[in-house]
Amino acid sequence: MFSGKCAAATIATVLTLVGVSLCADTVRKDLHFKVGKHPTISINNPYGPVIVRAGAPHQVTITAILHSDKVELDQSKSRNRVDVISHLLPGADLNTGIVEYEVLVPPDANLTLHSDNGKVHAEKLHGDVTVAGNVGAIEVIDCAGGHIHVRTLNGAVSLNNVHGDVEIMSVGGDVVMTGVTGAQVAVNSNSGRIEYEGDFGGEGEYAFTSHTGNIEAVAPAYASIDVLARSTNGIVQSDFSLDPKHAPFLVRGANSLSGTLGKAASSVKLFSFSGKIRLKKRQN
Amino acid sequence: MNCLQFENHLSDYLEGVATSDQQAHLNSCSACSGLLADLNLISAEATSLRESYEPSPRVWHSLESQLRREGLIRQASRPLLPEFFRRWRTAWLVPVAALLLVAAGIKLYQPARIGDNQPVAKQQPLATPVMPAVSAEDRDIMTTVASRPPAQVAAYRNDLAQANAFIRDAQEAVKSDPNDIYSQQLLINAYEQKQMVYRLAVDQNNEEEQ
Numbered sequence: 001m002f003s004g005k006c007a008a009a010t011i012a013t014v015l016t017l018v019g020v021s022l023c024a025d026t027v028r029k030d031l032h033f034k035v036g037k038h039p040t041i042s043i044n045n046p047y048g049p050v051i052v053r054a055g056a057p058h059q060v061t062i063t064a065i066l067h068s069d070k071v072e073l074d075q076s077k078s079r080n081r082v083d084v085i086s087h088l089l090p091g092a093d094l095n096t097g098i099v100e101y102e103v104l105v106p107p108d109a110n111l112t113l114h115s116d117n118g119k120v121h122a123e124k125l126h127g128d129v130t131v132a133g134n135v136g137a138i139e140v141i142d143c144a145g146g147h148i149h150v151r152t153l154n155g156a157v158s159l160n161n162v163h164g165d166v167e168i169m170s171v172g173g174d175v176v177m178t179g180v181t182g183a184q185v186a187v188n189s190n191s192g193r194i195e196y197e198g199d200f201g202g203e204g205e206y207a208f209t210s211h212t213g214n215i216e217a218v219a220p221a222y223a224s225i226d227v228l229a230r231s232t233n234g235i236v237q238s239d240f241s242l243d244p245k246h247a248p249f250l251v252r253g254a255n256s257l258s259g260t261l262g263k264a265a266s267s268v269k270l271f272s273f274s275g276k277i278r279l280k281k282r283q284n
Numbered sequence: 285m286n287c288l289q290f291e292n293h294l295s296d297y298l299e300g301v302a303t304s305d306q307q308a309h310l311n312s313c314s315a316c317s318g319l320l321a322d323l324n325l326i327s328a329e330a331t332s333l334r335e336s337y338e339p340s341p342r343v344w345h346s347l348e349s350q351l352r353r354e355g356l357i358r359q360a361s362r363p364l365l366p367e368f369f370r371r372w373r374t375a376w377l378v379p380v381a382a383l384l385l386v387a388a389g390i391k392l393y394q395p396a397r398i399g400d401n402q403p404v405a406k407q408q409p410l411a412t413p414v415m416p417a418v419s420a421e422d423r424d425i426m427t428t429v430a431s432r433p434p435a436q437v438a439a440y441r442n443d444l445a446q447a448n449a450f451i452r453d454a455q456e457a458v459k460s461d462p463n464d465i466y467s468q469q470l471l472i473n474a475y476e477q478k479q480m481v482y483r484l485a486v487d488q489n490n491e492e493e494q
Binding site: 040046093094110112114116128130132134135147149151153154165167169171172183184186188190191209211228230232248249269271273274 | 286287288313314315318433436439440442443446447449450453454457461464465466467469470473474476477480481484487488
């Protein structure tokens with residue numbers, strides 16, 4: 001009995017010490033900047049997440065958790081621009097180079113964010129959002145009015161309730177869009193899957209292309225679209241009864257389709273080399 | 285004007301044919317103004333680089349061969365690229381080579397009207413393309429990322445292979461139907477992907493050198 005209690009106490013003590021030592025290695029830094037209208041905020045963080053949300057006007061608040069002394073923050077502010085860089089020092093690696101950012105920016109801020117392996121999250125913003133990543137997930141939520149540019153090699157990309165021009169390029173990361181509309185919504189993927197669920201509103205041009213990745217678009221029955229789809233070596237399927245329309249290429253068999261739905265207010269182009277393309281009707 | 289339209293007319297802008305729409309977009313778009321700043325910086329830096337950084341002739345040969353296979357250039361009576369380009373550092377060469385390829389792709393993209401009989405792409409007798417297993421440019425990029433963790437190096441190698449496969453397939457599609465603007469667009473997209481891989485590799489390298 002005694003030995004059991006003793007062992008438990010020993011384990012608890014060790015865990016506590018480990019926890020304390022881990023906490024002791026992290027350093028929290030708080031940065032505050034006063035900015036004007038439409039400020040430009042740039043955060044370059046090789047390792048670790050960058051979470052950005054809308055805050056108060058004219059204020060930028062950055063909380064950074066540095067995981068070791070192998071990384072430091074370089075910050076600069078000039079006029080209406082704020083730049084923060086996680087500066088890796090000699091010996092920094094994937095673990096010791098981590099910095100976790102939580103950032104509040106004015107809703108009208110223009111953002112440029114970069115993280116290689118950390119999640120990048122932008123929420124409730126009205127300015128331009130430019131994100132570059134490598135393997136970390138990229139999320140853009142509840143943003144409207146700006147341009148959304150995303151470049152990633154293999155990170156998953158998720159856009160939810162986004163209204164504005166959208167450009168996404170991904171090599172292997174899947175791209176999932178829900179409730180996304182804009183004058184131009186373009187996705188260029190290689191092997192990553194492209195999924196869209198929404199009404200293709202805004203009388204916009206939607207162009208999704210892939211090399212081998214599948215493309216799936218789910219739209220309501222009331223969608224107003226002009227669809228052109230082709231997979232050179234894959235198949236194309238549609239749940240909709242589209243009104244036939246002349247296509248600028250030979251529509252043949254199961255690997256292409258062309259037609260309109262409703263008043264054909266938006267243009268939808270789905271092209272793949274060998275991925276499967278499917279246009280699905282949303283079940284209510 | 286949006287970013288896509290701006291990029292489509294970027295070559296005009298660089299040649300000095302700027303419109304008010306382009307200028308207005310530049311003033312409001314950080315991404316496009318950044319891209320333009322990068323190009324201007326590359327151009328400015330190129331003149332100050334030393335002879336000792338001259339890249340291997342095989343890099344230029346490979347680039348020229350690829351453009352020639354695309355049918356984008358004819359037999360040149362003068363050197364393909366001005367002399368001062370040859371003096372660029374290898375680190376600059378990689379993204380610039382990618383930009384050139386993308387620009388070539390943009391030039392290729394000339395929408396044809398339905399029913400046009402004239403081919404959109406310049407038709408030249410094309411030799412059977414023999415793609416090297418690893419191009420000189422790709423070798424340079426892999427050298428750039430060689431010091432990174434093995435998993436990252438493998439990921440870059442895989443990303444490059446995917447981009448190259450996309451380019452090869454899109455090239456075949458364009459060859460089989462040079463009038464097909466959508467195959468041309470796939471080819472442009474494929475080149476843009478390769479440019480992105482190059483750029484992200486070089487960007488990260490620059491960060492680590494800071």
